Amino acid sequence: MATTDVGLHDAAGRAARVPVVNNMSIQVATVNGSGSQSSNTVLLRSIFQMGVPVSGKNLFPSNIAGLPTWYTIRANKDGYVARKKEIDFLIAMNVETARDDVMSLDPGAAVLYDEPLKLGSLRNDLTFYSVPYDKLVATVCPEAKLRKLVKNMIYVGVVAKLLDIEMGEIEKALRKQFAKKVKAANLNFAAAQAGFDYASSSLTKADPFRIERMNKNVGKIIMDGNSASALGCVFAGCTVLSWYPITPSSSLAESMIEYLKRFRIGPDGKATFAVVQAEDELAAIGMVIGAGWAGARAMTTTSGPGISLMSEFAGLSYYAEIPAVVWDIQRVGPSTGLPTRTSQADILSTAFLSHGDTKHIMLFPSSPHECFEMAMDAFNLAEKIQTIVFVMSDLDLGMNNWISDPFPYPEKPIERGKVLTKEDLDKFGSFSRYKDVDGDAIGYRTLPGTQHRAAAYFTRGSGHNAEAQYSERAEDYEGNMERLRRKFDHARSLVPAPVIETVLDAEIGIIGFGSTHWALTESRDQLRDEHKLTTDYLRIRAYPFANEISEFVRSHKRVYVVEQNRDAQMLALLRLDLDGELVPKLRSVARLDGLPLDARSVTDEIAAMEGK
Amino acid sequence: MATTPSTPKTNRLGLAVLDYRGSKTTLCAGCGHNAISERIIDAMFEMGVQPERVAKLSGIGCSSKSPAYFMSRAHSFNSVHGRMPSVATGAVLANRSLMALGVSGDGDTASIGIGQFIHLMRRNLPIIYIIEDNGVYGLTKGQFSATADLGSTLKSGIANELPPIDTCELAISLGATFVGRSFSGDKKQLHSMLKAAIAHKGTVLLDVISPCVTFNDHEGSTKSYEYALDHEEPL
Numbered sequence: 103m104a105t106t107d108v109g110l111h112d113a114a115g116r117a118a119r120v121p122v123v124n125n126m127s128i129q130v131a132t133v134n135g136s137g138s139q140s141s142n143t144v145l146l147r148s149i150f151q152m153g154v155p156v157s158g159k160n161l162f163p164s165n166i167a168g169l170p171t172w173y174t175i176r177a178n179k180d181g182y183v184a185r186k187k188e189i190d191f192l193i194a195m196n197v198e199t200a201r202d203d204v205m206s207l208d209p210g211a212a213v214l215y216d217e218p219l220k221l222g223s224l225r226n227d228l229t230f231y232s233v234p235y236d237k238l239v240a241t242v243c244p245e246a247k248l249r250k251l252v253k254n255m256i257y258v259g260v261v262a263k264l265l266d267i268e269m270g271e272i273e274k275a276l277r278k279q280f281a282k283k284v285k286a287a288n289l290n291f292a293a294a295q296a297g298f299d300y301a302s303s304s305l306t307k308a309d310p311f312r313i314e315r316m317n318k319n320v321g322k323i324i325m326d327g328n329s330a331s332a333l334g335c336v337f338a339g340c341t342v343l344s345w346y347p348i349t350p351s352s353s354l355a356e357s358m359i360e361y362l363k364r365f366r367i368g369p370d371g372k373a374t375f376a377v378v379q380a381e382d383e384l385a386a387i388g389m390v391i392g393a394g395w396a397g398a399r400a401m402t403t404t405s406g407p408g409i410s411l412m413s414e415f416a417g418l419s420y421y422a423e424i425p426a427v428v429w430d431i432q433r434v435g436p437s438t439g440l441p442t443r444t445s446q447a448d449i450l451s452t453a454f455l456s457h458g459d460t461k462h463i464m465l466f467p468s469s470p471h472e473c474f475e476m477a478m479d480a481f482n483l484a485e486k487i488q489t490i491v492f493v494m495s496d497l498d499l500g501m502n503n504w505i506s507d508p509f510p511y512p513e514k515p516i517e518r519g520k521v522l523t524k525e526d527l528d529k530f531g532s533f534s535r536y537k538d539v540d541g542d543a544i545g546y547r548t549l550p551g552t553q554h555r556a557a558a559y560f561t562r563g564s565g566h567n568a569e570a571q572y573s574e575r576a577e578d579y580e581g582n583m584e585r586l587r588r589k590f591d592h593a594r595s596l597v598p599a600p601v602i603e604t605v606l607d608a609e610i611g612i613i614g615f616g617s618t619h620w621a622l623t624e625s626r627d628q629l630r631d632e633h634k635l636t637t638d639y640l641r642i643r644a645y646p647f648a649n650e651i652s653e654f655v656r657s658h659k660r661v662y663v664v665e666q667n668r669d670a671q672m673l674a675l676l677r678l679d680l681d682g683e684l685v686p687k688l689r690s691v692a693r694l695d696g697l698p699l700d701a702r703s704v705t706d707e708i709a710a711m712e713g714k
Numbered sequence: 715m716a717t718t719p720s721t722p723k724t725n726r727l728g729l730a731v732l733d734y735r736g737s738k739t740t741l742c743a744g745c746g747h748n749a750i751s752e753r754i755i756d757a758m759f760e761m762g763v764q765p766e767r768v769a770k771l772s773g774i775g776c777s778s779k780s781p782a783y784f785m786s787r788a789h790s791f792n793s794v795h796g797r798m799p800s801v802a803t804g805a806v807l808a809n810r811s812l813m814a815l816g817v818s819g820d821g822d823t824a825s826i827g828i829g830q831f832i833h834l835m836r837r838n839l840p841i842i843y844i845i846e847d848n849g850v851y852g853l854t855k856g857q858f859s860a861t862a863d864l865g866s867t868l869k870s871g872i873a874n875e876l877p878p879i880d881t882c883e884l885a886i887s888l889g890a891t892f893v894g895r896s897f898s899g900d901k902k903q904l905h906s907m908l909k910a911a912i913a914h915k916g917t918v919l920l921d922v923i924s925p926c927v928t929f930n931d932h933e934g935s936t937k938s939y940e941y942a943l944d945h946e947e948p949l
Contacts, residue, residue, distance in 0.1 A: 341808070342804065342807050342808055344800075344803075344804065376807035376808075378803065378807070380800065380833075381829055381830065381832075381833040382829065384797060384800070384830075385797070385799070385800040385803075385829075385830055385833065386800075387800075388793070388794075388797045388799075388800025388801050388803075388804065388830070389800045389801070389803050389804035389807065390804060391793075391801055391804060392771075392791070392793075392800065392801035392802060392803060392804025392805040392807075392808070393804035393805065393807055393808035394804070394808075395791055395801070395804070395805060395808075396769065396804065396805040396806075396808035396809045396812065397808055397809060398804075398807070398808030398809070400804060400808065414794050414797075415794060415797070418793065418794055548789070549789075549809070550769040550788075550789035550805065550809065550812055551766065551767060551769075551789075551809050551811060551812050552766065553764075553766050554766070555733075555765075555766070555787050557766060557789070558765075558766065558786060558787050558788055558789045558790070559789065559790075560781075560782060560790045560791075560792070561789070561790065561791040561792065562791075562792040563792065563793065563794060564792065572782070
């Protein structure tokens, strides 16, 4: 019995501990396909609704049903939303992993387990609560085949009681989750209530963890990065989406299809967009390039293996100067790698994707908010610079739930770049597609279908001169490649600038990018509070690198480049770009465990390298 | 009408055949592809297609160079090997008033591009897809392609040991709405087929036997002028 377990630990004096309020990490260990996602989302939302900063991270296998899955919810009064390494409250539902899950906890943690698992005797430095799920679910769910799905809602009620999460908020979150499915909502709420009632009558609170109402989420929303990216693309005027399903990018395409159906139907009831689920990633990017050539804002979304397949077309976009947008929701490679784990390891391969001398613009969003905003940046840059633009998101950012400020309605009109219309041609008579008329290395283009006899030009991936004619002449080739180099350099001043946070007199700097921003924010506080080490921080938001990045390195003694890959790819890219004298200042903190980055790992590594 | 004999004939748009011409060909003299370019010019002129409404697309190879040799007033895109179908698909999705004319070869279609070809046939978008089919890789100097017939030989005498892929049969099995096979040497038939293709709403596949005079016009080839003339059965 649970009460007996609790009694044991009471005897060890553990109940007397100081309460830990709004600062904990809850982990739900389950098997995938068991329907726990709804329960976990309800828990996350309830805490959110109580005004406490919270984040949810799903660590799931590349499988549909039956393999271990962990969902971590972190509530933190100070707003730290990165993954926390240490688990405070374990909900052990998976018989396969329960033992290991319990043994890996730090002393002082609490464990809620399914009674038959009999975990209570494994350790005496934890608080154990046991719940007879099967008995409880049978009372609320007469239909046996539904019990498996409803069972998980019981722990939501138990946790609500143990952690002081208000049942009113649980109900609100649950009804939002099940939306129009009222019957399912009623059944699930009954299960949560049964869990709550059981905990009230049979469990004695013996751990220190509590949720207490705060006021930190006013006006905020919860959203995953892929949905935010999709919405951003719709707002940015994207009308052609071609894609090939691949984890973790599929949900971006799928949300976008939903948004397009909702917001992009013309007055005649017809779609003003086109979506193709292509036969493979080569076709997906081929369609994007065809559509971009013909004047549409077009995009595809993929992950590492797809990026590899798109290599040849990426070079075509670069060399023939055709706008295209590609979202790379990075996962762990090489090859198939770990398809459901996160990484930042496509940086180098994407920067130079394709053969010959190529360089590509990359954007690095770090939040759903930036996913939304950078969608607009990506399309504007692709059309202004007439090239392929990669938005480098990742699985952690794309698929997990994040607290976010609402997205602002775009204030500026979209920028279509240098496109000559029939009227322009009437005025000028003719044009040279690849001639640098304005000194910014960007030529003027026309779109197929422009009704002017001088509008047409010949697009090709083979050598060409300023008039877009086939040419193998050395001076044409060199001139063109030199112009492309200048064009790429010009992009430095057009891409999103880095975000820099400085403190007084910091000697060391930290450079990060993308979703690891949240762990770095927390790590900087840990370095300051635990090691008296103040740091300045620069968050890269785009490649080619803005000039501020080199200045940042110059003005610090040592600069730690933090990233999620083995080979310090961003550092390598910086090394290629920075003045040689700055390179020795760079230090690498590169991690590749496939899990969302946690602050503690970074703090410990930097502290050690700083001799602390 | 008081016309002078030197006034060129014009179509319904008031355009002359000259308005449908392209750059000078750089293909070999006698190449079947040049004849196909000529037929495209004539058919487009006669059907009164506004050149600016046409988007010419191709992959890589001798055949894929040919869009430069007709209709200079239409935008053109010489893309990557075997992937023209996807680029053409993107273009017609972006601008639904375009008429897409894709030119490919047998290597570009039946070898490297078979996947995209198959999926293009399934979608029935408004794209005319012409295979300039000579059974051989010309630009890399005469290797077999996947439409080369079993037992047909290279110039060196080496015989093809694999059965050919019949692109027309494949297209029909995939539900293509217009499938035709012609011969670059049959001016009349190809001309009418192209006109019918232009009139068709949906995807058109035209497989045009187009002999390679340099690498596949010898005895033992089943894609030579002589063989084609002997075996052609015009409908």
